[in-house]
Structures are given as structure tokens and as C-alpha cells.
Amino acid sequence: MYIKLTNKVKIKNPLDLADIESYEGHIENVDLHYQKDNHKKLLESFKPYGIYFDYIWFGKFKDEIDSNYIRYHFVARSNCGNIFWRKYEAKSRGSGRNELFINGVKVKTSLWMCMSEMNRHHFLELNAKQIVENSSYSPVTQESEIDSVLE
16 A cells, blocks of 8 residues: 555555554554654644645554564655655664655655754745745844855
């Protein structure tokens, strides 16, 4: 099964791998484990636009080598339906992906969180204009930051 992000982009549904637990529904009903801090930071970064994650596909599964080691995948969808957050654990421990899809454009979650407010705003202007247009938010800019974005 796949989750359709845009007309051209789809990703694998995390429920396909679940052999311990699978859940699809409101995000408040799920323990995000080690991603709780990232969730809070992402909420804060999207707050000026009135965006939050409200729906999730969540799957827990056993490690192929050590059945006592539990892994999990999830895909969270924003209330506007244009932003998805995926946490994917690969078969090798310590590997995987943590990324956002904004109108189908992939960006690492860590990169998004390192961006300044201005750079996030510009990213949204370029990739999700409707989000910016539907919001009255406009970050306060500093000349040096504007210059670095324009270069």
C-alpha cells in the first residue's frame, strides 16, 4: 500500500511492515517515542502558518536479527494536507530516514530544523505558495540574512 502525497508523489505505507502494532488515526493517540522532541520542534516551526500534524500511519515491528529490539515507522500528515513527516527505520540499526515532504518536495527533518525562520519561509514560498498565501505570517528579516538567501 502507498500513501499519496501529491498527484506525482507517493510513499510506502508504514503499516505494511507492522507485525507488533499498527495504527491509523489521530496523532494524539500515538507514542512517538524518540521523536517527541522533533514533533514539538516541528510544531513550533509550523505554528506561524497555523499548521500542525493531526493524522498518522504508525507501525511497530520486530527487528529481523533481535526480536527483542522494536522498530517503528510512521507518516504524519498536516492539517492542511500539504506537509507529511516520515520517520523510517531501515533494516540496519541506526539507519533510516527522518524527512518532511512539503508539496511532495523532500527535505531532511534535521535540515528543516536548522533553517532560520526566514529560510523556512522562503522554502515554503518556493514549494508551497498556498501555505504562505493562506497565512498572515511574515518573518521579520535582517539584511544579512536576506543577502545570504538571495545569493
